[in-house]
Amino acid sequence: MTLHARLIVERPRFRLDVELTVAAGQVVALLGPNGAGKTTALRAMAGLTPITDGRVYLDGRPLHTMPVEQRPIGVVFQDYLLFPHLSALDNVAFGPRCQGASKRESRRTAGEWLERVGLSEYAGVRPRRLSGGQAQRVALARALAVHPRLLLLDEPLAALDAHTRLTVRSQLRAHLADFDGATVLVTHDPLDAMVLADHLVVIEEGAIVQQGTPAQVARRPRTDYVARLVGLNLYRATAHAEGVTAGGVVFSVAEPLPEPATGPVFVAFRPSAVALYRSRPDGTPRNLWRAVIDGMERHGDNVRIHLNGPIAAGADVTPAAVADLGLAAGQEVWAAVKATETYAYPA
Incomplete structure (x- = not known):
């Protein structure tokens, strides 16, 4: 492994204690809410924030x-x-x-890197005349020009507008694919993490709460923060012979739980899988509960309905469905999720 770090940073009312391993050519993204310790971990690896205890090994x-x-x-x-x-x-x-390196050699190296990031024609331009995307690429070229074994990226796309971000994200992915060292990316944007990283490490309150490939984390979130990040409704539940119960609602799930299929589990489903009804639908009482609309907001092309009841949930429905059902804040509705759209896994 190229990088192995145990980082302990203690401050008044905050303690960071995380362990990271990153292989050569691998991109690991640190995700977490504001104040979780992501940037502190990055700066500790760089030596810009002193560690209280721990170690950082790079190539041994x-x-x-x-x-x-x-x-x-x-x-x-x-x-x-x-x-x-x-x-x-x-x-x-x-x-x-x-x-x-000599001035001549340094400028030759710099020219090569500007060409690699597509900015040769801007070699003589100062930063104030560069766009946000151009400045990001110059910063990346500057970081890579020293032939590092570890590349640290602290919210590298956060300062860009949405259109520029889309283009630069694609370019950054290509540059990272060519980098043979270890890369650690700090971001709060799940799309940046999913597109750029091979492995996600989620930090909350200074500790790692979940890690895995983007697909693993997205499919099986283990905290409310991660569930919101990947757009899932998530509940701590109890598995039993009749199904899985969360907040008094009994769920049937898409896949059988591993034996023994009893005890604490998580149950999750997408907001787009939630169907809403003005009156109780016919059929099985499972995956069905009565709720009150707590609020409504636009969510992409749909409307996100916030539900309160035995469980709180988000439901994504079309504007046409809102009109047809006459949905409004404070209204009582029935919510249902198909068993094929509901997943449970051990807690």
Whole structure:
């Protein structure tokens, strides 16, 4: 493994304690709500935040005992931190120059990297004349120009507008695929994480609460934060012979639970799988409950209905369904989910 880190940072009323392993060529995304400790972990790996305890090994070498300037690390900060008085070329050349390369060699290396990120024609342009997407690519080129073994990205797309973000995300994915070192990405955007990362690590209140591939995390969230992140309704429930019960609602599920099929489980389903009715539908009472509409809001092309009742849930319905059913805040409805759309897994 290229990177192995145990990071402990203690502050008044906050403690970060996480362990990370990243293989060569792998992209690991740190996800979590504001204040969870994501950026603190990133800065601790870079040596910009002192660790209270722990260790950071890169290619078998202890980084935590090395001066910051000697660590083979490239960093792209959220606001890029380009030198405003230097051209794009000289910004990228700064790292190789600090490593002892001659001015001519540093500028040659910088030119090669600007060409790789598609900005050769902007070599003489200063940061204030660059767009957000161009500045992000210059910052990435500057980080990679020092030939790092570890690349740290702190919300690298957060400063971009939605249209630019789409394009730059695709470009960044291609550049990361060519990087043979370890990459750690901090983001709060689930789409950035799902598109760019091979492995997700979710941090809440300074600790890892879940990790796995994007598909594993998306399919089986283990906290409310992760469920909201991937757009699922999630409940702690109890499995028993008759099914799975959450908040008094009995659910039938798509797949049988592993034996023994009793005890604490999670049950999850997508808001788009929830059907709403003005009166109680005919058929089985399972996966069916009475609720009150707590609020409504646009959600993409649909309307997100917030339901209160024995369980709180989100339901995504079309604007036409809202009109046909005459849905409004405070109204009582019946909610139902098909068993084929409902999943349960051990807690």
